[in-house]
Amino acid sequence: MRTKVALSACPDYSPANIQAAIAKLLGDLGGIATWVRPGQTVLLKPNLLSARTPDRAVTTHPEVVRAMIRAVKAAGASPIVADSACNAIQIERVWDKTGFKAMCGEESVPLVNLEKSSSVQFNWAGVVYSVAKPVLDAALVINMPKLKTHMLTVLTNAVKNMYGTLPGFQKTILHKQYPTPNQFCAFLAALYARVKPGLTISDAVIAMAGNGPTSGDLTHLGFLAGSPDGVALDAALCHILKIPLNKVPYLGSLQRAGVGTADWSQIEMVGNVPLPLQRPPFHIPVTASLLNQIPIWLLKLVAPYVWIRPAFTARCVKCGLCVKACPVKALRLNEGPMPVLTPTACIGCCCCHEVCPERAVEMTQSFLLNLRKRGKLPS
Numbered sequence: 001m002r003t004k005v006a007l008s009a010c011p012d013y014s015p016a017n018i019q020a021a022i023a024k025l026l027g028d029l030g031g032i033a034t035w036v037r038p039g040q041t042v043l044l045k046p047n048l049l050s051a052r053t054p055d056r057a058v059t060t061h062p063e064v065v066r067a068m069i070r071a072v073k074a075a076g077a078s079p080i081v082a083d084s085a086c087n088a089i090q091i092e093r094v095w096d097k098t099g100f101k102a103m104c105g106e107e108s109v110p111l112v113n114l115e116k117s118s119s120v121q122f123n124w125a126g127v128v129y130s131v132a133k134p135v136l137d138a139a140l141v142i143n144m145p146k147l148k149t150h151m152l153t154v155l156t157n158a159v160k161n162m163y164g165t166l167p168g169f170q171k172t173i174l175h176k177q178y179p180t181p182n183q184f185c186a187f188l189a190a191l192y193a194r195v196k197p198g199l200t201i202s203d204a205v206i207a208m209a210g211n212g213p214t215s216g217d218l219t220h221l222g223f224l225a226g227s228p229d230g231v232a233l234d235a236a237l238c239h240i241l242k243i244p245l246n247k248v249p250y251l252g253s254l255q256r257a258g259v260g261t262a263d264w265s266q267i268e269m270v271g272n273v274p275l276p277l278q279r280p281p282f283h284i285p286v287t288a289s290l291l292n293q294i295p296i297w298l299l300k301l302v303a304p305y306v307w308i309r310p311a312f313t314a315r316c317v318k319c320g321l322c323v324k325a326c327p328v329k330a331l332r333l334n335e336g337p338m339p340v341l342t343p344t345a346c347i348g349c350c351c352c353h354e355v356c357p358e359r360a361v362e363m364t365q366s367f368l369l370n371l372r373k374r375g376k377l378p379s
């Protein structure tokens with residue numbers, strides 16, 4: 001039997017439209033009773049990457065999660081909302097700015113700080129990592145990502161959103177342990193296989209293309225997407241947005257591990273969004289795919305010519321969040337107007353870019369990568 005992926009048209013974030021779109025989506029996937037049982041604790045995991053207002057399309061829109069909270073309650077279960085921001089700093093500020101503190105208060109639903117919960121350790125390929133216990137304890141995890149591009153993983157949606165189940169600074173430390181996109185994506189795939197959510201509902205009403213996950217181009221797609229298989233969901237979105245599957249390394253890792261399906265012939269598209277989408281291909285960052293084509297030994301040799309690094313703009317208010325977020329201590333604050341980078345230490349993980357609340361960090365790329373971007377080098 002093919003795996004269902006549903007698309008539900010939704011022109012904007014008005015509560016009425018979102019609730020109608022969620023109802024349609026759940027109906028097309030078989031009805032919420034397929035997953036949710038009365039009395040269960042259901043953990044909703046949005047993408048609360050950093051402290052941005054919902055209109056910036058960096059985080060899952062709170063109205064989408066509100067509609068899901070109501071659907072879960074109507075099925076007789078108890079929803080909680082939980083996430084860990086891209087680093088462990090100032091999570092309350094993230095809740096405030098993203099609108100989740102207000103929304104969860106209005107809905108009388110606990111907003112769980114995964115930074116403060118206990119965790120369970122696992123070992124993958126010799127590396128120990130910890131997953132927040134509330135995620136493992138919940139009867140059902142409903143994954144609620146925002147559809148965006150990502151400079152390291154190319155796509156961030158169902159699979160990448162599970163990275164937020166890792167509490168604390170390990171999120172930045174793991175970037176140091178897996179410095180290339182392929183290595184990082186292999187870990188990401190292992191993590192997804194471990195915490196596999198029962199259902200994923202993705203916010204693609206306004207998505208982000210280009211230099212995501214924080215400074216890309218806002219792109220109106222006008223739908224919610226859902227599936228019980230997050231791998232199939234990500235693969236289907238790649239297919240309909242014309243993103244080559246081989247540009248998203250974690251999909252290959254999951255296929256090799258036998259988790260989910262990325263095979264278009266095994267996916268059944270349902271819903272009320274006409275396909276194929278009448279829009280140009282989704283613009284994705286080129287950096288990760290080029291870095292993945294270069295063997296690690298060669299990457300070390302050509303490192304002076306192949307890199308992505310942060311550049312700081314006049315928006316900087318010297319809050320220091322990027323300095324704290326950098327896993328390799330490549331940034332420092334001194335008397336100057338903005339952080340100072342030690343280029344040879346930078347691993348291009350984008351954590352500073354993700355955490356900056358002022359959009360003051362632009363990821364720049366070397367001359368060689370720029371040539372590739374302009375089509376002067378083979379892809």
Ligand code: SF4
Pocket residue numbers: 312315316317318319320321322323338339355356357358359360361
């Ligand atoms: S670049 Fe952003 S995060 Fe870093 S110090 Fe400036 S404002 Fe803060």
Ligand code: SF4
Pocket residue numbers: 309310325326327328329330331341345346347348349350351352353
């Ligand atoms: S400077 Fe930014 S991109 Fe470079 S390693 Fe530190 S956090 Fe990552």
